[in-house]
Each structure stands twice: as C-alpha cells, then as structure tokens.
Amino acid sequence: MSELRKDVLTGRWVIISPERANRPNAFAEYEIQNDSSEDCPFCPGHEERTPPELLTLKPDPRKKEWGVRVVSNRYPALRIEGEVKSRSEGLFDKMEGIGAHEVVIETPEHDIDQAELSLKQTAGIFMAHAQRMTDLFRDKRFAYILAFKNRGAAAGATISHPHSQLIALPIVPITIERELSGAKKYFDYRGRCFFCDTVEQEREDQKRLVSLNQHFIAYTPFASRFPFEIRISPLKHRSFFWEISREETNSLAEIQRDVLRRYKLALKNPPFSSIIHTTPPNHLHPEHYHWHVEMMPKLTAQGGFEWGSGFYINPMSPEEAARYLRHLDDYMDVPKNYLLPTTGSVNHGY
Amino acid sequence: MSELRKDVLTGRWVIISPERANRPNAFAEYEIQNDSSEDCPFCPGHEERTPPELLTLKPDPRKKEWGVRVVSNRYPALRIEGEVKSRSEGLFDKMEGIGAHEVVIETPEHDIDQAELSLKQTAGIFMAHAQRMTDLFRDKRFAYILAFKNRGAAAGATISHPHSQLIALPIVPITIERELSGAKKYFDYRGRCFFCDTVEQEREDQKRLVSLNQHFIAYTPFASRFPFEIRISPLKHRSFFWEISREETNSLAEIQRDVLRRYKLALKNPPFSSIIHTTPPNHLHPEHYHWHVEMMPKLTAQGGFEWGSGFYINPMSPEEAARYLRHLDDYMDVPKNYLLPTTGSVNHGY
Numbered sequence A, B: 001m002s003e004l005r006k007d008v009l010t011g012r013w014v015i016i017s018p019e020r021a022n023r024p025n026a027f028a029e030y031e032i033q034n035d036s037s038e039d040c041p042f043c044p045g046h047e048e049r050t051p052p053e054l055l056t057l058k059p060d061p062r063k064k065e066w067g068v069r070v071v072s073n074r075y076p077a078l079r080i081e082g083e084v085k086s087r088s089e090g091l092f093d094k095m096e097g098i099g100a101h102e103v104v105i106e107t108p109e110h111d112i113d114q115a116e117l118s119l120k121q122t123a124g125i126f127m128a129h130a131q132r133m134t135d136l137f138r139d140k141r142f143a144y145i146l147a148f149k150n151r152g153a154a155a156g157a158t159i160s161h162p163h164s165q166l167i168a169l170p171i172v173p174i175t176i177e178r179e180l181s182g183a184k185k186y187f188d189y190r191g192r193c194f195f196c197d198t199v200e201q202e203r204e205d206q207k208r209l210v211s212l213n214q215h216f217i218a219y220t221p222f223a224s225r226f227p228f229e230i231r232i233s234p235l236k237h238r239s240f241f242w243e244i245s246r247e248e249t250n251s252l253a254e255i256q257r258d259v260l261r262r263y264k265l266a267l268k269n270p271p272f273s274s275i276i277h278t279t280p281p282n283h284l285h286p287e288h289y290h291w292h293v294e295m296m297p298k299l300t301a302q303g304g305f306e307w308g309s310g311f312y313i314n315p316m317s318p319e320e321a322a323r324y325l326r327h328l329d330d331y332m333d334v335p336k337n338y339l340l341p342t343t344g345s346v347n348h349g350y
Helices: A018-022 A119-136 A174-190 A194-205 A246-267 A304-309 A318-331 B018-022 B119-136 B174-190 B194-205 B246-267 B304-309 B318-331
Strands: A003-006 A013-016 A053-057 A068-072 A086-089 A092-096 A100-105 A144-151 A163-169 A209-212 A216-219 A230-234 A272-277 A292-297 A312-314 B003-006 B013-016 B053-057 B068-072 B086-089 B092-096 B100-105 B144-151 B163-169 B209-212 B216-219 B230-234 B272-277 B292-297 B312-314
Touching: A053 A119, A068 A119, A100 A119, A119 A144, A119 A163, A119 A246, A144 B304, A174 A194, A174 A272, A174 B304, A194 A209, A194 A216, A194 A230, A209 A246, A209 A318, A216 A246, A230 A246, A246 A292, A246 A318, A272 B304, A292 B304, A304 B144, A304 B174, A304 B272, A304 B292, B053 B119, B068 B119, B100 B119, B119 B144, B119 B163, B119 B246, B174 B194, B174 B272, B194 B209, B194 B216, B194 B230, B209 B246, B209 B318, B216 B246, B230 B246, B246 B292, B246 B318
Parallel strands: A013 B312, A312 B013
Antiparallel strands: A003 A013, A003 A092, A053 A068, A068 A100, A086 A092, A100 A163, A144 A163, A144 A272, A209 A216, A216 A230, A230 A292, A272 A292, B003 B013, B003 B092, B053 B068, B068 B100, B086 B092, B100 B163, B144 B163, B144 B272, B209 B216, B216 B230, B230 B292, B272 B292
C-alpha cells in the first residue's frame, strides 16, 4: 500500500509507492527496453493487457478501432479505495495513498512521432484529459489532478508507445500552491491576473515569443530554468483546464504541434516532459490564476543540486532560445525527419 | 554577463549564464568525454590550466605536493565584480549575476574512488569548504553559499576528476528559505530545533538509521524523494557549517565514507549529488536551524514532472532503504570493488 508523506519543513509531499518498483524498467537507467510493438501493452490487439478502459475516443463511432484509450495504471502510485486522513508518525505527517492514476494511450500507432500526429488526434488527447478530469473531480476527495507526459527514457518514460498520465491527489502539490499564492499577491496588488498581464507583455515585446495562434501563445518564460523551456498559455483568461472548448482544443493541438516541430528541428526530437498547471476545482478565486502547459526538454543532466537548493543555472537565455526557435519558421514545411544544419551560434549537439 | 532572474510567482531564482554553455561537455548528454588524466585540468602538473589558487592544503607543508586545491571556476555561473541591485524588466525582477563560483579539487588522484579516499583527505575537503565559506562571507554582498558535489555525468558532472563546488549568492535559495521558515514555525510551537528533535527520534526508533558515530548520524529522511536518499546531521545543535571543528571534520569524513561505501556495495557506485544546507550567516535565530548534508544517488530518471509539480514518487520506502544499507554491516570490510550479490528483496539493477 502506498503512502503520502509530508516533509514537515518545506510542506512538500512525496508518494512512497513500493508497487511502482515492480514496473518493467522501473530502474532502467535511461533505457527503454520494451519498445517493440509486439510486446507493447498499449498497441491495438493487446487491449486485454491493460486494466479495463475508462474512456475510449473513436475516430468512427461505428467501427471498433479506437483513437485514444484511457485505462487505469497497472502500477498505480496511488489507489482509489480508502479515506483521506492525515495522521502523525512521531514528528511527521502522513496519509494513506488515496488517489487515482490513469494512463492516456495517445494513439494506436506505436512508433509515431508526436510532432507528426494529426491535429484531430492531438485535440482528442486534450479532450480525453479534460473529460477524465471532469469525471475524477466528481470524487470530492480529490483536490488536484496532475496531467503530464514524459517522452523518452531520460525524461522518465518506461514505455515508448506515446502516452500521458493523470494522477488525482488528495492535496494540491506545492508548486501549484506557491503559484496560486504568488498569483494572489499579484492580484491583490494590481487587480489583474498575472498570467493575463504576462501574455500581453510577451505578445507585445516579442523577445520571448515562439508561436501564436487564435487562442494560444507559446513563449519562453523570463526565468526559464532550462534551455528551450516553453510555456503555452491561453490568450484569454481561462482558470480551469477541463473547461476547454472543442475549438480551443484544436487551437491548442495546433500550437503544441508547432512547438514540437520546432523542438524536432532544433533539438533532434529531445526527451521532454510536459505538465498542465490548472486552478484547482475548489479554489475560491478563479480570477487569480490561468491554466497553462509547461514544456521542458531534457537536454542536460540535472539532479541533486537543483533538488537540494531550488536553484537553477540555465546556460541559455530564454531570449536566445526563443530567437532560435522563431527563426525556424523558414524550415517548418520541410519533409519529415529533416534536421536543420548546424549554425554558428547554437551548439547543435544538444 | 550572467544575470539572476526571479520567477515572480514562486520566488524561485535562476542564474541565466550563457558563459556556462562554453564549458567542455556543457551539453554532453550524460557522457563525460574528457576523462583521461592527460587532458585533465585538475591533475597535478596541469596547475597552470586552472585560474590561480585561492586555497591549497598540503599533506606536508615543506613539500610542493598539494592535497586539496581550491580555484575559481573557469566557466563561472556568477562573477565577483559589480553591485547587488534588483531591477524590474516589465513585470519581472532581475539582478546582475554577482557572486563567486569556485572549484574544490578534492585530491591529486584522477581516478580514485571517493569511497576509498583516506579519512585525512576527506576531512581536508570539508576543511577547505569551511575555510572558503569563512573567507567568502567577509564579502557582505553574499547572503548564502551553496557547497555541493555532483559525481558522474548523470548527476551533472562534466569532469571526472573528483571535485566539488562553491557558489556564493546575493540571495538565499528558496529551498533553504522554506526550510528556515518551516524550522521557525516548529521552534515557535515547540521551543526546540526541528533537526535536534529529528535526530533524537531517528536515533531512538532506528527504522531509518543508516550509520552513527561520535558526532554525526546518517539516516534516510521520512519523506525521502528518491531511493536511498540520505541526510547526515550533527548530533548536537550546530547552526553554521563553517564553524565545524577539526575533530568534527574527522567524524564527518568517517560517516560520509561509511555512507559512500554502503552506496558502493548496494548500488554499484552510483552517480550522486550531495549538498550542504547551513543557516545563512545573517540569520537572526541560529537556534532554529541545524546544518546537514543531503546525499541523493541518481538512480532513476526524473525531470519535468517533478520540476513542474514539486511532487515526487519514490518507489522505495526510506525504511526499506535504511534496512538494506544497514544490513551491509557484514560486508563493510570486504576488498575494494567487491559488489554485493543480488538479494531477493532488492532489485540489483539500480
């Protein structure tokens, strides 16, 4: 049985989940071993190898073929049964590992590159996330849902078939808490949403702008922790990710594919993580906070230093990263797998 | 010129340091290329390849041979010249990249395994850290000094010759700020230091105890984020790391070597990071906070998910990790490079 434990000093929570050690490749040190389609539990024809479906999106409702499948994680970090009750153990606090852990199988195609998925397919993935969040939040024990994706073993993926994950939690993670509290301070002082003001500034001065479409903006954050870190944000104030409209999912799919194609051209399809930050459902002031997607390519080794200090050293300014990604405009209609030739200013070895 | 930038929402600071991209292997993706002694800038005979010495410890003061050398980092994340002045850029805050960045060359031997260094040598490394901190804090612009070590490319090291680093900062990093503020709350409530109470509890119930000697305890923290994470803490209340006595450095060297030998036996000499957390020099309440060393082996790929949420999933309980490391007592006097045979309960593939 897994357990949620609190670091008393910092307020950070950790899931202690011994079940997760049983996953294939749980400690595989940056190698995904299990990547042939034949062995893959997420490939069509192997549906019985996953727990039962929670949601299926079909391109043609009259046919058997699925486009996106959501299933429970076979090695869940948290379990759905039980009560949310915080207890002490000596000096420390813990609670039972209550929650939900789901896998979104993003496409039936085992080997497809996400930058090449159709917009319809990508929009379907976002719709699946939004639908599962809506459903999970009916359970009043859940205070937050983390929706995230790791691509590549260096970013923590253990299966190569394109997939993302949802973890429903009885507490709001500390990074979100801190952003909410920073956003509140900003709102109290200025009377406006920090994200709305940022979107306006980034759109105007363009120094960190990567891409813009009807409903979204992609930019490199001012205090980027990593080279080529990107934030995708709705242009208008939107508090809750799961309220996204069908039209907005199409627009989000479009800008995300644009970003992934730029990553592919500039960085040789890097391993990356992305994560959705949203206002929690019970938040009293949805006017303070604006949902967004954080995208972090994994280009350099980070570790204990950053975890031990909360301090980051980024060897590339976000302005330089944005300039480089923008300049790829001329290359965006090139054939698949085309890689940009090395330029003088940027180390192609990323 | 590098720059310190603040994430307005979370209060997190980032050093944007384009100079660091010029390091050898800056983006080497988990490979240290430059690891022959011949090319190594840290090996004896190559002293002219580093900036001038800031401190040298010699085993025999009458001879030329050095034991530990501290030099400025050739690719500093921060520079010593300038003024600490926070400015705004639109919505955001930044300051000039003022600080110091030093390298502690821990031994003349290029290939030696840290677990096999003599106690005298290891104590000398800690003394060098303490002396440099004392010296750097004479500069009143510095609010904190991060002393840390990355071993292995996966933990962020770019040179294999054993070395650690010191970064003097004009601000206190957010993780330390949060621990200080948590420790203050605890002190306000209980009238005692949180770390002193923790040491007592861990010593008594022994579930997470790894090692104990005259002045120090090594234990796996209750809310460990990573398998085999360890905290080394003075048994008695000690606020400022740099006030460590000579006797204590010997004891610290002994317990650290013990931990490293256990890591070596259990985990095949894993890449790891360690970091010293200390009360900052200007802190008004040194009775609140107790310096300690955090040790984090890098066994699994982590990344954006953890950075995006502040949430950790640890597949091994700290009690199991401690039990495993303790049970190595029987193997601690084995010859060098001996590796423990696989046991049933723990995946040796770490």
